[in-house]
Amino acid sequence: MISFRKILSAAALFFLLFAVEAAEKTFTVIKDGKTAVELVPDENQACLEASMIVEKFLYKSTGKYSEAPAGAPQICFTIEKGKLDLEGFRFSFPSANKMVITGGGPNGVMFGALEFCERFIGVRFLYPGPAGEHVPKLKNLNVPMKEFSDAPVYTTRILDSGNRHWSRKRYQDWYPFLRGRAPYRLAIGHNLYKMFPAAKYGKTNPDFYPIIDGKRFIPAPPRLTVHWQPCMTNPAVVKEAVRIICDAFAKDPDLRTWSLGQTDGNGYCECENCKKFYPENDVPHLFGSLDRSLLYLQFCNKIAEGVTKKYPEAKFSVFAYNHTSIAPKGFKLHPSLVPVITYDRLNWVDPKRKAMDMERQKSWSDIASEVCWWDYYASNGYALPRITLHHIANQLREGYKLRVRHAFIQHTPLGIHEQTWTEGPLAYMTYKLLWNPFQDENKIIDDWCRTAVGPEAAPYLKRYYERFEKFWTKDMPKGDWFKRCARTYLIPTWHDYLLDLDKDFFEECAKDLDMVCKLAPAGDCKTRAEYIRFGFRERRNRCQFWLKNRYARMISPESFTKVFFEDNFNKGLGQWTLPPNIKNSGSVFITPKAGYDGSNALELRFLPMMNGSVIEKMFKITKPGTYRIEVKYRSVGVEKSFVSMISSDWCDKDGKSLNSVFYSDLHGRDMSGDWKTMAFNFTTPDLLPTYLKVRIGSCWSKTGTIFFDDFIIKEVPQK
Amino acid sequence: MNLKKMTAALFIAGAALCSAAEVYDLSRIEDWAKKSPLKVHGNGILRATGRVSLFSAKIYPYDAKKTYTFKGMYRQLPGSDSNIFRIGFLPLDKDKKLIEYYTSHPNIATETVLVKAAAATDNFIVIKDGKKWNKSGLVAYNTKPDRSDLPNKNIIRQVPKTIEQTAEGWKITFARPIGIAIPAGTGIRQHYQGGRFRFAGNGTGGQVLSNMQFKMMDPGMKYFQVIVVSGANGIKPGEQIPVIEMRKPRIEVTE
Numbered sequence: 001m002i003s004f005r006k007i008l009s010a011a012a013l014f015f016l017l018f019a020v021e022a023a024e025k026t027f028t029v030i031k032d033g034k035t036a037v038e039l040v041p042d043e044n045q046a047c048l049e050a051s052m053i054v055e056k057f058l059y060k061s062t063g064k065y066s067e068a069p070a071g072a073p074q075i076c077f078t079i080e081k082g083k084l085d086l087e088g089f090r091f092s093f094p095s096a097n098k099m100v101i102t103g104g105g106p107n108g109v110m111f112g113a114l115e116f117c118e119r120f121i122g123v124r125f126l127y128p129g130p131a132g133e134h135v136p137k138l139k140n141l142n143v144p145m146k147e148f149s150d151a152p153v154y155t156t157r158i159l160d161s162g163n164r165h166w167s168r169k170r171y172q173d174w175y176p177f178l179r180g181r182a183p184y185r186l187a188i189g190h191n192l193y194k195m196f197p198a199a200k201y202g203k204t205n206p207d208f209y210p211i212i213d214g215k216r217f218i219p220a221p222p223r224l225t226v227h228w229q230p231c232m233t234n235p236a237v238v239k240e241a242v243r244i245i246c247d248a249f250a251k252d253p254d255l256r257t258w259s260l261g262q263t264d265g266n267g268y269c270e271c272e273n274c275k276k277f278y279p280e281n282d283v284p285h286l287f288g289s290l291d292r293s294l295l296y297l298q299f300c301n302k303i304a305e306g307v308t309k310k311y312p313e314a315k316f317s318v319f320a321y322n323h324t325s326i327a328p329k330g331f332k333l334h335p336s337l338v339p340v341i342t343y344d345r346l347n348w349v350d351p352k353r354k355a356m357d358m359e360r361q362k363s364w365s366d367i368a369s370e371v372c373w374w375d376y377y378a379s380n381g382y383a384l385p386r387i388t389l390h391h392i393a394n395q396l397r398e399g400y401k402l403r404v405r406h407a408f409i410q411h412t413p414l415g416i417h418e419q420t421w422t423e424g425p426l427a428y429m430t431y432k433l434l435w436n437p438f439q440d441e442n443k444i445i446d447d448w449c450r451t452a453v454g455p456e457a458a459p460y461l462k463r464y465y466e467r468f469e470k471f472w473t474k475d476m477p478k479g480d481w482f483k484r485c486a487r488t489y490l491i492p493t494w495h496d497y498l499l500d501l502d503k504d505f506f507e508e509c510a511k512d513l514d515m516v517c518k519l520a521p522a523g524d525c526k527t528r529a530e531y532i533r534f535g536f537r538e539r540r541n542r543c544q545f546w547l548k549n550r551y552a553r554m555i556s557p558e559s560f561t562k563v564f565f566e567d568n569f570n571k572g573l574g575q576w577t578l579p580p581n582i583k584n585s586g587s588v589f590i591t592p593k594a595g596y597d598g599s600n601a602l603e604l605r606f607l608p609m610m611n612g613s614v615i616e617k618m619f620k621i622t623k624p625g626t627y628r629i630e631v632k633y634r635s636v637g638v639e640k641s642f643v644s645m646i647s648s649d650w651c652d653k654d655g656k657s658l659n660s661v662f663y664s665d666l667h668g669r670d671m672s673g674d675w676k677t678m679a680f681n682f683t684t685p686d687l688l689p690t691y692l693k694v695r696i697g698s699c700w701s702k703t704g705t706i707f708f709d710d711f712i713i714k715e716v717p718q719k
Numbered sequence: 720m721n722l723k724k725m726t727a728a729l730f731i732a733g734a735a736l737c738s739a740a741e742v743y744d745l746s747r748i749e750d751w752a753k754k755s756p757l758k759v760h761g762n763g764i765l766r767a768t769g770r771v772s773l774f775s776a777k778i779y780p781y782d783a784k785k786t787y788t789f790k791g792m793y794r795q796l797p798g799s800d801s802n803i804f805r806i807g808f809l810p811l812d813k814d815k816k817l818i819e820y821y822t823s824h825p826n827i828a829t830e831t832v833l834v835k836a837a838a839a840t841d842n843f844i845v846i847k848d849g850k851k852w853n854k855s856g857l858v859a860y861n862t863k864p865d866r867s868d869l870p871n872k873n874i875i876r877q878v879p880k881t882i883e884q885t886a887e888g889w890k891i892t893f894a895r896p897i898g899i900a901i902p903a904g905t906g907i908r909q910h911y912q913g914g915r916f917r918f919a920g921n922g923t924g925g926q927v928l929s930n931m932q933f934k935m936m937d938p939g940m941k942y943f944q945v946i947v948v949s950g951a952n953g954i955k956p957g958e959q960i961p962v963i964e965m966r967k968p969r970i971e972v973t974e
Contacts, residue, residue, distance in 0.1 A: 043792075043966070043967070045792060045927050045929045045930075048792050048794065048927050048966070049925075049927050052794065052797070052925060052927070055796075055797055056797040056925065059797040059798060060797075065796060065797060065798050065959060
């Protein structure tokens with residue numbers, strides 16, 4: 001007779017075998033270099049777009065577009081609202097011939113498709129641009145038939161890049177692949193001034209606007225969009241806000257979030273009703289501003305109450321900064337309100353600053369169910385890339401514990417004068433950790449480096465990025481720059497943090513990157529390695545140029561005794577020309593008897609249809625030196641906003657700016673009608689010969705004219 | 720069924736009929752011009768390869784009071800990502816003739832009158848107000864300020880060469896004689912120039928176009944013919960030949 005134990009063992013063995021078989025079951029996607037599946041999206045745009053992502057990377061991976069034969073296994077794309085997070089997704093295998101990618105919403109199905117590409121095909125979106133895209137060439141691809149689902153931890157993930165502009169397009173096209181894709185779950189930004197524009201309500205509803213210094217303030221330039229808040233105790237303002245928001249929600253069924261971000265600056269109403277919400281002891285709070293949190297939040301609460309009666313799922317952001325930095329103790333915040341705490345969290349490298357921020361953070365975490373962080377990377381402002389990978393990773397993990405579920409980061413890594421990606425895995429890793437902060441950042445960084453430059457070169461690349469982190473988190477905080485920048489955000493354009501660099505910093509970095517370039521295998525990895533080194537050299541030159549210029553700026557005007565070039569415009573425009581993209585020369589004149597000494601002057605006349613004009617001249621510079629540009633100017637009949645300008649930019653022989661050095665400019669705004677002088681000193685970059693492009697220009701007026709005379713470039717004589 | 724129930728059923732059916740949008744189906748090969756390179760790829764999926772302009776087989780009536788929406792989904796297959804595809808129509812008048820862009824797109828800021836009679840041999844005209852005139856617009860005459868003249872086929876098919884203010888008025892000079900005598904006091908304005916097709920949507924690789932509306936189109940438009948253009952950029956070296964795909968293409972007409 002078979003014993004019970006034997007039966008049990010046999011059953012266990014059977015189940016084990018079954019489990020092994022199930023675990024090994026795979027779903028064939030690519031076979032012999034051809035796509036072996038049919039992609040079947042539901043009939044909606046998001047599903048079709050999601051299927052197109054998979055289709056595109058299958059195409060890139062196999063190198064050709066091929067379609068599976070009729071009756072082939074299918075990958076279906078569908079949306080199942082309600083059961084999954086809006087941006088979450090699930091992979092399931094209902095039968096041997098069918099895989100289903102289900103999204104909780106349009107973004108969810110899209111992120112499912114991206115996960116498929118990354119997890120199974122091995123695609124990586126390392127940095128913006130085609131060279132940053134890694135697509136392994138596959139002959140065969142078998143996907144394990146294991147159900148899998150995922151959803152983001154931070155539900156709003158924005159590494160902001162500024163508005164749409166050609167210089168940022170490459171980045172803006174890239175981050176949706178890192179799941180930083182609109183529509184965002186929380187609308188964030190200054191918005192009250194947009195909701196109550198003076199042009200609309202100024203005459204009909206002056207009571208919407210604040211009493212400041214005893215008078216009703218109707219917003220007007222230059223304070224049209226800053227330094228005023230609506231009267232926050234006027235019920236009519238609340239009613240109108242509720243109407244505006246409900247109307248917008250009714251028009252767009254997908255819109256259920258709204259920013260109640262106050263207008264930037266001060267300008268809180270001082271009427272008797274509003275004053276009741278001022279603190280009894282009205283002294284500056286921890287961060288140095290007068291506390292208006294209670295006034296602001298009772299106003300936001302009322303709006304939230306009004307809107308959520310009709311739209312209970314609505315979510316609003318409220319700013320926790322400046323006058324509303326600290327949450328009022330014991331305040332009952334409406335559950336739909338999400339405070340947005342603004343701080344540059346690189347400040348956390350200083351325990352005191354971190355403790356202060358934590359005090360603020362705790363005040364909000366105590367009263368809000370969810371919190372949003374507004375952070376500042378301000379990347380294109382820094383000459384030295386601000387790469388702090390582990391610091392960010394720790395911070396995001398800590399954020400989760402503090403109920404932070406939304407992140408808005410002022411990033412802006414690319415701009416007109418910054419087109420090279422120099423931050424390595426910073427944005428990539430940040431996006432990955434915003435999705436799930438409990439991932440090991442080391443694995444993400446290792447994977448990024450290995451994929452970018454190959455396994456042998458990767459350790460050197462990683463070490464290169466660690467040097468930057470060490471500087472920003474260990475060396476920089478000891479310097480004066482960090483002390484001077486004790487404020488909401490560190491100031492990227494005060495470059496004196498560069499004075500805190502070790503003298504051999506750049507040399508060590510260069511050695512690492514030389515090794516990276518040497519060890520990176522030929523092909524994409526080598527291309528990327530050289531691109532990274534190119535970016536480093538640009539930034540190194542820029543930093544060194546700043547350090548050199550720092551001394552140039554201190555040199556007294558009297559030291560510049562040698563004339564390099566001068567022009568009093570008495571012989572006409574000479575070789576001054578219009579920039580190549582400007583055709584209209586109608587506002588540039590050489591005007592007799594208008595000059596400083598009664599001779600000719602250059603006249604840039606404002607015309608109603610033009611916003612100013614500019615002329616330029618190129619100078620070839622072959623020897624290193626220190627220079628000073630001076631020009632006299634006089635404005636006549638211009639509008640208050642006018643600007644006269646002189647700039648210098650280092651270029652190649654075709655006039656294309658070299659990003660490795662600083663662009664310098666100086667603005668003159670004197671309206672007295674007297675002659676004034678604009679001047680600045682600068683030094684030559686390391687790479688010579690090069691070209692100095694000088695521009696003289698005017699802008700921001702529709703009337704009047706600016707005369708220029710006695711343009712001169714002088715240099716300090718070489719010893 | 721009692722009378723009450725029957726009335727309710729009729730009412731519901733009637734309401735459903737009233738609210739149902741009219742649909743111009745474009746999802747079959749026969750809905751497109753005979754020589755089109757379209758092929759059926761699946762249920763309601765049509766594809767065409769190469770640089771193509773696809774015209775609908777039928778001409779559809781157009782009512783300016785209604786809204787027309789391109790439904791279904793339109794996209795390019797991968798491989799020609801930078802190429803452009805466009806979805807639109809040809810606007811036709813009551814005689815099913817093409818309405819040229821320049822007959823129906825006035826620059827309303829330029830509306831004025833001729834202050835001096837112009838002879839056919841003149842290469843200039845003198846108008847009352849030329850402040851807003853420019854050197855890129857064509858010139859329409861016999862215009863009416865309420866724009867009831869549109870589409871206006873009375874066009875001097877030249878752009879101004881010079882625009883200058885004189886004692887008599889604004890003198891607009893052309894490169895050649897204007898070719899028509901126009902009496903003083905005639906309404907005159909500039910019209911914008913543009914192509915023959917009106918596009919409701921433009922897309923590139925990786926993009927899906929859907930729900931593209933058009934309404935209040937060219938004045939005088941009574942009919943239209945659908946056009947889909949693929950590979951509009953030409954085909955770049957190394958790029959795959961573009962393939963346009965339409966999934967259940969149709970136009971929905973709503974009040």
